Amino acid sequence: MYHMLHFCYAFEDYKETADWLLAQTELRPKVAVICGSGLGAFAELLENQTAIPYKDIPHFPQSTVQGHAGRLVFGEFDGKPCVCMQGRFHFYEGYHISKVTFPVRVFHLLGVQTLIVTNAAGGLNQDYKVGDIMFIKDHLNIPGMAGLNPLGGLNEERFGVRFPCMSDAYDKDICSIAMETAKELGYAPFIQQGVYTMVAGPSYETIAECNMLRMLGADAVGMSTIPEVILARHCGLRVFGLSLITNKVVKDYDSHEKANHEEVLRTSQHRAENLQNLVSCLVAKIG
Numbered sequence: 001m002y003h004m005l006h007f008c009y010a011f012e013d014y015k016e017t018a019d020w021l022l023a024q025t026e027l028r029p030k031v032a033v034i035c036g037s038g039l040g041a042f043a044e045l046l047e048n049q050t051a052i053p054y055k056d057i058p059h060f061p062q063s064t065v066q067g068h069a070g071r072l073v074f075g076e077f078d079g080k081p082c083v084c085m086q087g088r089f090h091f092y093e094g095y096h097i098s099k100v101t102f103p104v105r106v107f108h109l110l111g112v113q114t115l116i117v118t119n120a121a122g123g124l125n126q127d128y129k130v131g132d133i134m135f136i137k138d139h140l141n142i143p144g145m146a147g148l149n150p151l152g153g154l155n156e157e158r159f160g161v162r163f164p165c166m167s168d169a170y171d172k173d174i175c176s177i178a179m180e181t182a183k184e185l186g187y188a189p190f191i192q193q194g195v196y197t198m199v200a201g202p203s204y205e206t207i208a209e210c211n212m213l214r215m216l217g218a219d220a221v222g223m224s225t226i227p228e229v230i231l232a233r234h235c236g237l238r239v240f241g242l243s244l245i246t247n248k249v250v251k252d253y254d255s256h257e258k259a260n261h262e263e264v265l266r267t268s269q270h271r272a273e274n275l276q277n278l279v280s281c282l283v284a285k286i287g
């Protein structure tokens with residue numbers, strides 16, 4: 001436990017990675033996008049691309065999960081520079097929480113001002129349908145409440161304050177722009193706004209856990225995103241998050257449904273084009 005609480009990178013590690021990346025491209029992105037399970041094809045749309053495998057980047061962890069390619073892609077949408085993680089890191093992969101979030105501080109040092117996080121999630125709200133896109137308005141940090149917060153350990157003042165506020169974690173202005181964009185694209189019928197909760201995974205939730213999470217006020221459940229959002233807010237990035245509802249969680253003991261990653265990837269593929277259009281238009285507007 002001592003090790004769990006105290007492992008962290010030095011400021012110089014983040015700086016070394018940022019300087020290395022700045023030497024690989026002339027693009028200076030103001031927006032970073034983290035792609036969720038099966039949602040990485042979005043990066044293929046970037047123009048004037050420089051794609052760097054994670055294994056070549058100093059200090060970067062590796063992607064081990066199916067549907068997470070493991071490349072950092074710099075490019076442009078409508079002339080707006082952007083950097084995109086094709087594949088994120090999860091705590092359940094065995095990474096320390098500060099490894100999971102390592103790229104976020106690197107983005108800050110690259111000059112990024114806005115972070116867009118996407119994920120695949122199970123729908124807890126019974127009004128949600130598979131294929132809906134939920135704009136995240138707030139989160140419930142279950143691992144955080146159990147003592148696992150990415151800001152645990154000594155605070156690095158060069159990134160942010162010891163006790164950052166989280167009541168404004170998800171940027172309302174960007175959310176409004178995203179809603180406007182969704183309407184323009186004709187996507188309003190499958191857009192929701194709700195609360196995302198994170199469990200550590202990798203096992204999916206039991207029926208009792210799903211019912212508890214719903215009672216606590218969560219609309220969708222996943223295994224990522226919140227640590228990235230906390231680190232981003234700590235260093236002053238604006239955040240927009242969305243969840244693709246890839247499956248409905250099982251909340252009924254008579255159900256024969258079983259959560260599985262194949263269904264998650266299938267739904268991601270089905271909605272990939274809509275998500276790509278939405279996020280690329282958003283980057284073009286806010287970048």
Ligand SMILES: O=P(O)(O)O[C@@H]1C[C@H](O)[C@@H](CO)O1
Nearest residue numbers: 036037119120223224261264
């Ligand atoms: O990276 P995300 O949060 O999109 O991936 C979700 C959570 C697990 O990694 C996986 C479970 O199917 O999908």
